[in-house]
Amino acid sequence: MVQDNGKEQTLALKLRVWRQRRGQPGAFEEHSLAAVPTSASFLEMMDMLNEQLIKAGKDTFAFDHDCREGICGMCSMTINGMPHGPIPGVTTCQLHMRNFRDGETITVEPWRARAFPVLKDLAVDRSGFDKVIQSGGFITVRTGSAPEANNIPVPKPVADEAMDAAECIGCGACVASCKNGSAMLFVGAKINHLNILPQGQAERDRRTLSMVKTMDEAGFGNCSNYGECQAHCPKSITLDVIAKLNRDYLRARVKEFFSSTGKPSKGGD
Amino acid sequence: MALTGLVLAGFVLGHMTGNLLMFKSSEAINAYAAWLHANKGLLWGARTVLILSTFAHIWVGIQLALENRAARDGGPADDATRRATIASRTMPYSGVVILGFAIFHLLHFTFRTIALGGATFAEGDVYKMLIAGFSCKPVAYFYIISMLLLCLHLSHGVSSVFQTLGLRNERWRSRLDGLALAYAWIIALGFISIPLAVLTGCLK
Numbered sequence: 118m119v120q121d122n123g124k125e126q127t128l129a130l131k132l133r134v135w136r137q138r139r140g141q142p143g144a145f146e147e148h149s150l151a152a153v154p155t156s157a158s159f160l161e162m163m164d165m166l167n168e169q170l171i172k173a174g175k176d177t178f179a180f181d182h183d184c185r186e187g188i189c190g191m192c193s194m195t196i197n198g199m200p201h202g203p204i205p206g207v208t209t210c211q212l213h214m215r216n217f218r219d220g221e222t223i224t225v226e227p228w229r230a231r232a233f234p235v236l237k238d239l240a241v242d243r244s245g246f247d248k249v250i251q252s253g254g255f256i257t258v259r260t261g262s263a264p265e266a267n268n269i270p271v272p273k274p275v276a277d278e279a280m281d282a283a284e285c286i287g288c289g290a291c292v293a294s295c296k297n298g299s300a301m302l303f304v305g306a307k308i309n310h311l312n313i314l315p316q317g318q319a320e321r322d323r324r325t326l327s328m329v330k331t332m333d334e335a336g337f338g339n340c341s342n343y344g345e346c347q348a349h350c351p352k353s354i355t356l357d358v359i360a361k362l363n364r365d366y367l368r369a370r371v372k373e374f375f376s377s378t379g380k381p382s383k384g385g386d
Numbered sequence: 387m388a389l390t391g392l393v394l395a396g397f398v399l400g401h402m403t404g405n406l407l408m409f410k411s412s413e414a415i416n417a418y419a420a421w422l423h424a425n426k427g428l429l430w431g432a433r434t435v436l437i438l439s440t441f442a443h444i445w446v447g448i449q450l451a452l453e454n455r456a457a458r459d460g461g462p463a464d465d466a467t468r469r470a471t472i473a474s475r476t477m478p479y480s481g482v483v484i485l486g487f488a489i490f491h492l493l494h495f496t497f498r499t500i501a502l503g504g505a506t507f508a509e510g511d512v513y514k515m516l517i518a519g520f521s522c523k524p525v526a527y528f529y530i531i532s533m534l535l536l537c538l539h540l541s542h543g544v545s546s547v548f549q550t551l552g553l554r555n556e557r558w559r560s561r562l563d564g565l566a567l568a569y570a571w572i573i574a575l576g577f578i579s580i581p582l583a584v585l586t587g588c589l590k
Contacts, residue, residue, distance in 0.1 A: 198466030231459040298457030338457030343470035364552025
């Protein structure tokens with residue numbers, strides 16, 4: 118936003134930022150930050166705050182970030198109670214300060230969920246997601262030279278649906294926004310991505326059962342269809358993936374229950 | 387939750403349509419009640435399924451509520467809600483009130499250990515029993531409030547059944563939400579019509 122005199126608008130902000138050391142109780146710290154350009158991203162504003170703290174000889178705030186172009190899924194702040202802030206469909210790094218008012222008080226917290234313990238300040242441990250992926254979020258292939266791309270035809274609608282699910286960047290905003298701390302949107306996205314592609318068929322049922330089991334063991338909550346995850350997902354993944362996850366899970370459980378043992382039962386003929 | 391909820395949501399529809407015989411005549415509702423009690427197999431079959439579903443629904447509901455509370459870990463200090471409905475957020479609370487109502491309702495009209503309304507329940511005369519029962523104003527108001535909460539509970543629950551069974555998508559979500567809301571209102575208004583008719587003197 119540019120003013121008439123050609124100079125960029127700036128904001129003076131009051132920040133309530135969460136301070137916590139691993140395993141200890143945390144609390145909010147209040148800071149004032151002046152001359153924040155409206156074109157700055159939220160993470161650049163946090164960098165300004167940290168520079169101010171360094172100059173004053175104080176401890177900086179730890180926060181996760183990497184690509185800063187909205188595709189890596191590292192940034193993870195709850196801003197005024199909303200994961201990734203007030204604008205739907207964007208990550209924290211793509212949230213710009215022009216969406217805030219001069220003089221506003223902004224509350225910055227880490228993701229809040231039992232499965233995402235705080236490492237330091239705003240950085241949380243999201244290895245629960247890694248465990249879910251390790252338990253089935255892949256397609257087992259022999260490594261080596263790349264196979265001929267057209268060996269396995271993928272119908273266009275299937276490819277589109279898989280790509281929609283594959284948009285998930287695994288940031289954890291679904292868990293942080295869910296009032297049950299549930300990871301169903303994340304797991305649903307991963308399962309949909311792989312379960313509908315021809316390459317994913319061989320491990321479909323095993324993948325579904327295993328990822329859901331790992332999800333439960335990692336301490337995530339259950340889905341009760343609030344829809345908050347979809348409303349806060351920076352990639353606008355829809356609840357469709359959860360419905361499909363439920364369907365695939367039911368199917369896999371039924372198939373497992375009635376699976377053939379390959380042998381006649383005792384007393385059978 | 388979905389399967390047991392489906393049984394219970396189906397039951398309230400049957401119960402409600404049966405009740406509406408009140409408006410036909412006293413003979414109609416009494417004959418219906420007598421028919422139900424004459425078919426012991428049907429009555430106890432339905433009761434067994436209902437009792438099992440109710441206990442399973444409550445047990446799983448409590449378990450989920452406790453797990454979910456623990457998983458949330460307190461939540462953000464500055465919590466914001468974008469689209470979760472009041473109905474979805476109050477399911478455990480509306481559920482508890484409906485359970486309390488169901489227990490009272492059974493003691494009142496099935497076991498008849500609570501004789502509010504000062505009625506002497508003549509065996510077989512369901513019509514008179516209901517008129518006497520709802521003539522007691524606190525009973526009628528509690529009944530109406532509980533049915534409105536049942537409406538709230540069903541509006542979220544019925545739609546969620548489809549999601550849990552994997553039979554919902556972005557296109558059908560709003561339609562199914564509308565269908566669930568319509569179903570919930572039909573059930574609630576059907577039930578409420580009887581105490582309301584007694585209170586206003588339409589049924590005597």
